[in-house]
Amino acid sequence: MGRHSDYRRLIWRVLGAAAGPLSAEDLRDALAETGIGIATVYRHLKDGLSDGDLVCVELPGGPKRFEPADQPHHHYFECVECQAVFDLVGCPGGLDRLVPPGFEMDRHEVILSGRCHDCVSSGREAN
Amino acid sequence: MGRHSDYRRLIWRVLGAAAGPLSAEDLRDALAETGIGIATVYRHLKDGLSDGDLVCVELPGGPKRFEPADQPHHHYFECVECQAVFDLVGCPGGLDRLVPPGFEMDRHEVILSGRCHDCVSSGREAN
DNA sequence: ACATTAATGATATCGTATTATCGTTATCAG
DNA sequence: CTGATAACGATAATACGATATCATTAATGT
Structure with a gap:
């Protein structure tokens, strides 16, 4: 090897x-x-x-x-300060009702963004 | 001019x-x-x-x-066949409960994907 | 008609993420 | 020890979206 x-x-x-x-x-x-x-x-x-x-x-x-x-199905949170991406647990329901007639959804993605715990508590601010 | x-x-x-x-x-x-x-x-x-x-x-x-x-707040559907992106009306609720403690969310995005009306009815298949 | 200005198109260049190339080195078999 | 093999690092090359450059052309004013 x-x-x-x-x-x-x-x-x-x-x-x-x-x-x-x-x-x-x-x-x-x-x-x-x-x-x-x-x-x-x-x-x-x-x-x-x-x-x-x-x-x-x-x-x-x-x-x-x-x-x-x-890993089980999950989504993501992206920190706008440090660019880190975090796994989220759970999944919002009610996505099917967004699908227009005649369309077939087979996947979905949910991405939250904002500031992560560390960036909030260390007071880093978006500029 | x-x-x-x-x-x-x-x-x-x-x-x-x-x-x-x-x-x-x-x-x-x-x-x-x-x-x-x-x-x-x-x-x-x-x-x-x-x-x-x-x-x-x-x-x-x-x-x-x-x-x-x-345009009012909305989300998107992306067709995996023709790559077109469509506006969706509405927004699923319950996203706040995904935010971990100490995090601050200021934006969110929801992206559905699958096949659009035209690709479904014209029988185009993913391979 | 002539000069000025602003919009345009072709194309060169850039930035960034990713992949390919290739010589080097560690490991292993005989 | 010697040769073969597999993993490696440096870096060249690639892909692609986006921007910059620059000469050209149309519209406008005089």
């Missing part, structure tokens, strides 16, 4: 412990001490997608983010 | 008649007969944003889309 075949394990561990989906850069930063290169991060993320272990989350105006595939 | 100062009017007319927000490319295609260039489209869109006449809508994995600013 190659030099550090445990990078994959490290990435999985970081993703598993995260409060929400992480981007490739987030992961590289989280593992900066190990000296991991961005190419390696993308490689493992790609493998994870093919293997079905990871899912990709796209939010408006940001890079692709990734999280373990074995 | 310049050659065709009515491009702006044309763009506004197309946006006003559209079933949802349009991208710069959508607009160029809609006005293809006029020979409008993509630079002109972007120029007028940019002006519209500065003037507050237009708003920008970003959906995951797509280009920026634009629509008139004088």
Whole structure:
């Protein structure tokens, strides 16, 4: 095997412990001490997608983010200050009544945005 | 004045008649007969944003889309077949209860996806 | 007619996220 | 030790949306 075949394990561990989906850069930063290169991060993320272990989350105006595939249906909160994305629990009902006649909905996404706990309590302000 | 100062009017007319927000490319295609260039489209869109006449809508994995600013709060349906985006009327309630303690929500977005009326009735299938 | 100005189109350039290339290095088998 | 293999890092290349540049042309005023 190659030099550090445990990078994959490290990435999985970081993703598993995260409060929400992480981007490739987030992961590289989280593992900066190990000296991991961005190419390696993308490689493992790609493998994870093919293997079905990871899912990709796209939010408006940001890079692709990734999280373990074995999570129940949920949505996201994006902090406008620190750009972090947090998983939310639960799902609002009543979405079906928004669907126009003749349309067929098979997915939905709910994205809340505002300031996260840390940014609120540290008083960071939008400018 | 310049050659065709009515491009702006044309763009506004197309946006006003559209079933949802349009991208710069959508607009160029809609006005293809006029020979409008993509630079002109972007120029007028940019002006519209500065003037507050237009708003920008970003959906995951797509280009920026634009629509008139004088519309009531609403959400979107994106067709996975033809990629068109449609305005929806109404807004599901109960989003506040998704906000974790200590977080402050100031915006939300709801995006439904599936197949639009035309793609359903014409039998186009996802592959 | 002539000069001025503003709008335009072609295209070059940019920014950013992502992927591909390739030489290097660690690990392992014989 | 030697050769093969797989993982790696640096970085070149790509994709694509958006912007900047610049010469051209239409409308306007004189």
